[in-house]
Amino acid sequence: QVQFVESGGGLVQPGGSLKLSCEASGFIFNYNAMRWYRQAPGKEREMVAGISTITYYADSVKGRFTISRDNAKNTVYLQMNSLKPEDTAVYYCNADPPFSAYWGQGTQVTVSS
Numbered sequence: 483q484v485q486f487v488e489s490g491g492g493l494v495q496p497g498g499s500l501k502l503s504c505e506a507s508g509f510i511f512n513y514n515a516m517r518w519y520r521q522a523p524g525k526e527r528e529m530v531a532g533i534s535t536i537t538y539y540a541d542s543v544k545g546r547f548t549i550s551r552d553n554a555k556n557t558v559y560l561q562m563n564s565l566k567p568e569d570t571a572v573y574y575c576n577a578d579p580p581f582s583a584y585w586g587q588g589t590q591v592t593v594s595s
Contacts, residue, residue, distance in 0.1 A: 483507075483508050484506075484507070484508035484509055484581050484584040485506070485507045485508055485584070485586065486504055486505075486506050486574070486575050486576065486584065486585065486586035487504065487506075487587075488502060488503070488573060488588050488589040489502070489503050489504075489505075490502040490503050490589055491572075491573060491589030491590045491591045491592075492591070492592070493592045493594065494565055494591070494592070494593055495593070495594070495595050496565060496566060496567060496593055497564060497565065498565050498593070499561070499563045499564075500562050500591060501559060501560070501562070502518070502562065502573055502591075503557055503559055504516075504557060504558045504559075504560075504574075504575030504586070505556055505557045506556050506557070506558070506575070506577065507556060508584075509577065509581050511553060511556040511577075512553045514577040514581065515532055515534035515578050516532065516533055516534075516549075516551060516558040516575060516576070516577055517529055517530075517531065517576050518530045518531045518532075518549060518558070518560045518573060518574070518575055519573070519575070519576060520569075520571035520572065520573045520574070520591075521571055521572050521588075522568075522571040522572075525571075527574070528540065530573070531543065531548075531549040531560060532549065533549045533550065533551055533558065542568075543569075546563050546564045546565075547560060547562050547563070548560070548561040548563075549561075558575055560573065560575075562591070565591075566593060567593045567594060568593075569591060569593050570591060570592050570594070571590075571591060572588040572589065572590050572591075573588055573590075573591055574586060574588040
């Protein structure tokens with residue numbers, strides 16, 4: 483059974499940092515690109531960052547967020563620095579199709595003073 487379990491969210495002040503984790507199971511993690519997405523209230527889900535043989539980022543987070551992975555732990559990370567109120571969202575991780583059909587509960591990130 484494919485599962486994604488996100489953690490590490492919370493409330494942080496503008497300019498602060500958080501590190502998100504996502505543990506995946508039910509497929510061969512090493513063979514798949516992994517991505518972080520986020521969904522803010524009233525907005526569509528958007529891709530934030532991805533990692534395969536390369537890393538890539540949405541323009542809105544480039545230079546502030548860093549994606550990484552530990553294949554031994556089936557885990558992908560998202561280090562978020564210089565957080566802004568507009569980064570407030572529920573953050574999810576996901577993999578390549580067909581596993582992209584599965585979504586975890588996500589982890590809430592709230593950036594507010």
